[in-house]
Amino acid sequence: MAKISQAQRLRDLLEDAIIAGRFTPGERLDPDALALEYACSRTPIREAIQQLAMSGMVQVVPKRGTFVTRLGVTELVERFEVMAELEGLCGRLAARRITDDERAALSEALKACRARAEEHDANGYYYDNSVFHHCIYAASHNHFLAQEAARLHALLQPYRRLQLQVRMRVESSLAEHEAIVAAIEAGDGLRAEQLLREHVMVQGERFNDLVASMHALDGG
Structure with missing residues (x-):
């Protein structure tokens, strides 16, 4: 097993913190505070940042600092459009290639989502x-596609989290x-692709809800 560097470990921790909403879009990351929080020097913090x-999760602004990436409406829609296509392709391939073990994992992820929904637990959901979607990426059996889908999924997670707060x-x-x-289990790749594309795409009322949530995040 490859040894994980301190910078890589910190990168993972910071990425998790951003995805979990501890650091919100537009928030400045303070290297000194982070070094204190994670009990390390500034060097691995800088490397992690x-x-x-490079992954697009933060932006380094010369003489101002590092900020969690805040996407404008146009940029956000563009990324959701690409995400919808990647997820759709994952679903189409998964319908053909999913194994019994992967089918069981997907079923368990769906049960977990159902339980959270019944508890009205948006954060738990x-x-x-996220686990549900990653099950589909893995079942595509296309490592490059799964990697790209997961990368964009992570970048969009703070915004997907906002969407789930809508009534x-x-x-x-x-x-x-x-x-x-149901489409994946039936082996219906075209329907799985269409459903996943529609599931991820933000348009119509969902687009308006997302924009309203972004304004609320800005305090506007």
Whole structure:
């Protein structure tokens, strides 16, 4: 097993913190505070931040500092469009290639999402929703595709989290998950692709809800 460097470990911790909403889009990351929090020197913190900048999760602004990436509406829609296509392709391939073990894992992820929805636990659903999608990426059996989907999924996670705060979105998302699983289990790749594309795409009322949530995040 390859040894994980301190910078890589810190990168993973910071990425998890951003995805979990501890650091919000537009927030400045203070290297001194981070070094204190993670009990390390500034050098691995700087290296971790550089890695996050390469992935697009943070932006380094000369003479101002490092900020969690805040996407404008146009940039956000563009990324959701690409995400929808990647997820759709993962679903189409998964419908053909999913193994029995992967099918069981997907079923368990769906059950977890259902339980969270019944508890009206949007935050818990957010985490189980991520597991659900990663099950589909893995079942595509295309490592490069799964890697790219996971990378963009991570970048968009703070915004997907906002979406789940909208009234009835969790219930709608669960119904969409159930239809996606049914299509994959039936081996219907085209339907799985279509359903996943529609599940991820932000348009119409969902687009308006997302923009409103972004304004709320800005305090506007």
